[in-house]
Amino acid sequence: MLSNLKIPKSLQIILIILTNVVISLSLEPPKLFKCFSELQHSSIEIPEALQPPFSENTTEYWKQVYGKNLFHFQFSPSWFDCPSKNTSVINLTLVNNYTLSAKPRNHQFILNQYYFTPEGTLKTTDGGIREWVNPKRYCISEFTNEHIQVQICKPSCGQDDICLNKCCGAGQILELDYNRVKQVGCQEVPTSEWSPPIYKEARGFGSHYEIVERTDPVHFTHKIVPCRPFEIISPGNHVKSSAQAIIRILESGKVMTRRTSNHPWRELSPDYCLDRIHNLGISESFDPSPKNIVIGLCDSPSEEDKTTSKVYFSTFIISSIFALLTVIVYVALWDKQNIHGWTVVGFSVSMFFCLVTTAFGHGVGLFQEHDLISSGSILCVLNGFSVTSTNLYIISSLSPMSGRSRSYNRLLGYSLFGFGVPTVVVSVAIAIDIAYKGDEDTFVYKPLYGYNLCSVDKSSFVYYTTVVNLILYTFNLIFAGLVAKTLYQFKQDTKRASSSCSKKSRSQ
Known part of the structure; x- marks a missing residue:
């Protein structure tokens, strides 16, 4: 009964903030790495030009989690280590986002070339490829009034890093209107960065994939499904007009699906993206549980001949x-x-x-x-x-x-x-x-x-x-x-x- 009540969005934000107050007391702001010990600074303040295009409600949420000085990061005393031993240097200019201020906020998450999230995740754009880099995979080598220079550890996909295609930007999830199933877009949500469950490799028709605990980050690359319309796959039956399937993300970065435990596993082709979803026809607030993982797959369902x-x-x-x-x-x-x-x-x-x-x-x-x-x-x-x-x-x-x-x-x-x-x-x-x-x-x-x-x-x-x-x-x-x-x-x-x-x- 209560689940059918319509809660105003302003009240939802208040409830989310209150829910996270106790958790926030034990959370420390993330620390960033310095590339060189010669960098004589103990902290860095991220300028507004390199901050994400968050709404006021989302910004307020993160202030409740990490404190009012949201984009002030301390440097970690640990030495930065790149597992792949392959780094690239990027200069983040402090004017990169102002030219996009006229764009809708949801578009800015993708179109803005660079920004840091409150959790330290760095969004980069290189050659049209948009990536979200975990704080463990980059370090800061220099910062001035004009730019911040970072060294990014390139991922070794399938070895030390799990590389996945994400449908929306960091701080966003897919949004699906239950009553208008073809209207799929990206929605900003006040929630932590996604860390999907990862499973061990296994072989066979009915393989049982065991979940593993990983401390290494997942490397996300933004990818739009290159076809219209595209099929939506979800582990739950609450997403209307979607193909219900079990989803397993393996340590190698493979994404496996099967309809039910009666059916064989199949590996997805590269033309996919995955994300979490907010189904507007089910609830007003977003549920970050694994049942809300969805896949957009370039495998459009054929028109049913009736x-x-x-x-x-x-x-x-x-x-x-x-x-x-x-x-x-x-x-x-x-x-x-x-x-x-x-x-x-x-x-x-x-x-x-x-x-x-x-x-x-x-x-x-x-x-x-x-x-x-x-x-x-x-x-x-x-x-x-x-x-x-x-x-x-x-x-x-x-x-x-x-x-x-x-x-x-x-x-x-x-x-x-x-x-x-x-x-x-x-x-x-x-x-x-x-x-x-x-x-x-x-x-x-x-x-x-x-x-x-x-x-x-x-x-x-x-x-x-x-x-x-x-x-x-x-x-x-x-x-x-x-x-x-x-x-x-x-x-x-x-x-x-x-x-x-x-x-x-x-x-x-």
Whole structure:
């Protein structure tokens, strides 16, 4: 209930500040490195021209975290060390940002050539490449009234450094309007620099990637996805019209994704960017948890052809009417039916629900958004039940029976077989779905009712539908074989008996 309340932005900032007051008491302002001991200064004041284009609210947030003298950095007593042993020198002029003052603030985060964030991160631009350098990866060699000279340690991507493409600038995240899914932009947020979870390397289809604790920084390069429209991948299902997937960032800098634990991992191509996201349709405030990591991928989803769904939907609805009429007719004549008629009723009921729920699965994309499937999970479970039940009634119909038999015991057996077995199968499947829900690294194939289809997911269809039916078909074939053998022996015995009787009659 409370999560649906609309909180004014001014109050949000106050709440964020109050939340961080206790944390801020234990935080010390970051220290920067000097390149040479000859630099006779113990601190440096970053001029306004090299400060980020923060809003007043964000600036106030950082003052609460680090103090009022926000861009006054002390120098670290430690010696600067570049792991790659490869450095470049850049002179940061003190007039670099003034020419962009007319630009919107969100654009300035990218267009401004250089700036220092309150956490000491340095934004640089070299040859059109925009990078955000962690304080551990640069040192200051000189500063005057006209410029600041820094030596930047070039990253050794895949070795000492993890290099990732970031969609937005430092101090920004992606912004997505839930109601206007094509409107994607960058939004300034008062939050610390992003340090995404990093995982160890592993090999194999269902590899379990273990998270690792790293003190080395992540090197971010700004990159715009070079295609429009582009696909958005998110680990949560709260981002409307996005492809849901598990995301793992490895120590080598590879970004791996897979749809669910049932599916194989795939490595992303270089044409991607990743960031955190603020979904305006879900909450007013930004949640920095890993579930809000998103990837913009140059793999635009193809336009869905709804012709097939329209044909299937119409066909299944019409067919379900005939199945329902069959049930009505047989129920109306219930007292006059034998076991054959009663079995037809059970089969027709299963077929009716199978057709209706399958039609729902095809029709949901025609009339509503795709995420309605997950809200109709009960129908999806019913679809899985009815598909199995229909197949089992088909198996039952293969068993020989007397046309005039009114065996209630056999009807009970058919009902237990046609409805009982699917109940057990679906109950086990639901229990597995619940038990392993949210487990992204399990090797157990989950049924995933309603995940992508209104039934068992394609990745687990073999295990929860095909295998069950094949096992039961196998038992039925064995039973049919035994019956055939018995009938054959009976026929042979009948022939021998007839032959014996004929001989006796001739002899008489």
